[in-house]
Amino acid sequence: MNEIICPSCKKAFKVDEAGFADILKQVRDHEFEHELKNRLNLAEKEKESAVKLAEANIKNALQEQLSKKDNELIQLKAKSNSELAEKLAAKEREISELKYQNECTLAEKLAKKEAEISQMKSKIQNAEIDKKLTVGEAIRAIEKERDTLASDLKIKETEKQLLEKSIREQFSTQLMVKDETIKMKDDEIDRLKDFKQKLSTKMIGETLEQHCEAEFNKLRATAFQNAYFEKDNDARGGNKGDFIYREFDETGNEIISIMFEMKNENDETATKKRNEDFFAKLDKDRSDKKCEYAVLVSLLEADNEFYNTGIVDVSHRCKKMYVVRPQFFIPIITLLRNAAMNSMQYKAELSLIKNQNVDITNFEEKINTFKEGFARNYDLASRQFKTAIEEIDKTMDHLQKTKDSLLASVNNLRLANNKAEDLTIKKLTRGNPTMTEKFEGLSGKGNNLDL
Template identity: 50%
Template sequence: MNEIKCPECGSTISIDEDSYSNIIKQVRDQEFEDEMKKRLVILERDKQKSVDLAIQNLRLQMQEAAFVNEKKMQGLQSQLISAQAEKTMTVNKIKHAFEKERDSLEYLLEKTREKNEFDKKLAVSDAITELKEGYEKLKNNLDKVELQKELSEKSIKMRYEIQLKDRDDLIERLRDMKTKLSTKMVGESLEQHCENEFNRLRATAFPNAYFDKDNDASFGSKGDYIFRDCDSEGNEIVSIMFEMKNECDSTSSKKKNEDFLKELNKDRLEKNCEYAVLVSLLESDNDLFNAGIVDFSYRYPKMYVVRPQCFLPIISLLRNASLKALEYKSELAAIKEQNIDITNFENSLELFKDSFGKNYALASKRFETAIMEIDKSINHLQKTKDALLGADRNLRLANDKAQDVSVKRLTRNNPTMREKFNSIRKSDAA
């Protein structure tokens, strides 16, 4: 039996196992259905946003094409205006020539009135006929210009209508594709694009390169592609770990490029690749990533983020830089091989210096010990000498003092002894 506690009154109800399971199942089914409805609404809204974005991009392209066509139309209109001006000038010239000819004929008529009226009329008729023929030719030329203008306008209109139809068809195809694509398919489409771009230049630009999917997940994760290039001797020039990320419109949360850099750096280290590159369509409105190659080495060593159009350029840049470094390494190795004898000689010389230094230190220590013993002996003899000299000096002083002793000095400050000595002298004198 299971108990269900009421959250309001706190009372408990005992129900059997089957009833409890049915209640739990109903609750879970209802939550799952609500969650599915929310996800479907989010998916439908994101799909509609993607279709609207694609339509907006195509409209921008169509506006650019319309601007180009408008430029062409303006050029044709300029040509038509020029042709119209030329036609007007030609008509004016012919009219002027006609009027000049008419004036000339009138002048001739005035001068040749006495001539035959038939000849006069014939000359006038011939002149009028020539003028009519010239006018007809001019009219035919103008008709041809008008016809060419109409044909050009029709051709431009047909071309523009075909472009509009192609744009509409492309919008419909994109709308249908966005409806059908899943998150996995969107990511794989970017991977397929990069792989096709690389295979298009593999034979000519990267004949010794390895570029294939990373299928080793033994470390717990894996990248999308690994690129390795070697020289003709099999020495590795450069290695790059690639990760492709596309923004799927059906996902509820938008990811950022920096969200994938830590895992990509981990995959680079585990697969022993020198560089790591994230080929991304995320953050499509970020000018930092739209400007070109973005260096993230300040966050993770040798890390770059690029758009798909920079996929091949980043490979070429890193390969050329590593190729130059490989040349320096080869030159350094050659220099080391050339200097190996000098190194051995220097090692032998250092060994000789160490041995000689040890022997010199031992001999120097013993020499210092002997000098110290000699100094001790000299100090002892010096002390003995000083003691003897001191004793001699004391004896000399004692002798000098003994020589200076007299009766006067002894009795100078001693009246008693002076009286006794005086009494002794007196007795001796008596």
């Protein structure tokens, strides 16, 4: 046992090893707790000062960044607003200038076109008057020629009667011979009638076609050098006419075109055909073959005085259609051809007027095209301005999101500070034997020094 003197009462007492160990343990625990409390207080003060310093630094940095971002936002807004205002003002000036120029140009061109249109109208009116005068003169000439032909026919009839009278007077002594001759002629006529009855209708018609073709070919080389007169062999529409007449000028322009139909009939046939029975087919053939006129050369209705007067106009039944006897085959071609030659000049003028109308139409189309292009470009410019404004709004939204993120980081720092304040040595050394041993070593050193 060891003897120990109490420092307070100066008394000596003995303790064994277990008691000494217990006293030592009490002293050591008291010193360790005192030292640990001092160290914890010191560490807590350092931690508070460090957190406050870090918080102050972060707040200052965030405040500076926020002020910079606010300044940048203000500058961007001012810059974008000024640039947009300048661009919009410039575009509005350009648009107003273009509108003014276009209105002036259009007004001038429209005035010119109106003057040209008025001139063309006056020319058309003059041409119509001249045409009416020419047509009237042609009609008067045809009527005069008709009257001349009628008077000549009467004169020929009178001459025929006088000639018959003179022949009868001259051959009165030969009546017996004449009777015999008449009897022979009657027999011959009967024989020919019997032969004619045996002929088909197609053969009779072809005989008339051959007659007309031969009459035309006699004058082809002299009067119809640029004319086409051939049989119609095109049966694509289901029907075809007999002959087509076309004539062209030196430049290849068509002067006149006629569809011919030749009709004859046997006198002894049971069913008699009429001329009007063939009008519809002839008009259809004329339209299908793109001919201007239609002419029916007919021997039908031989006793009908309406068709025996000469050239008969049946345009009241079918457009531009005539009915003639074979002796008027060449005259109808000549009359229609001369009328077409006189109207060639008016056709050329009408063609010129049509081309000018086409030019006016093209001018209007160009104006409409310009309007459409201008509207399209204006629409594109408007869309680009709208896109630029949308991009600026997106930039501002992005900066606002950045600002919100910085404010959120301040909140996270506050949460981190709260967690740091909640941190203690016991929580740090719990479950960590190494740190526990270090702190125990520190507390043992302090006790030995006191002892």
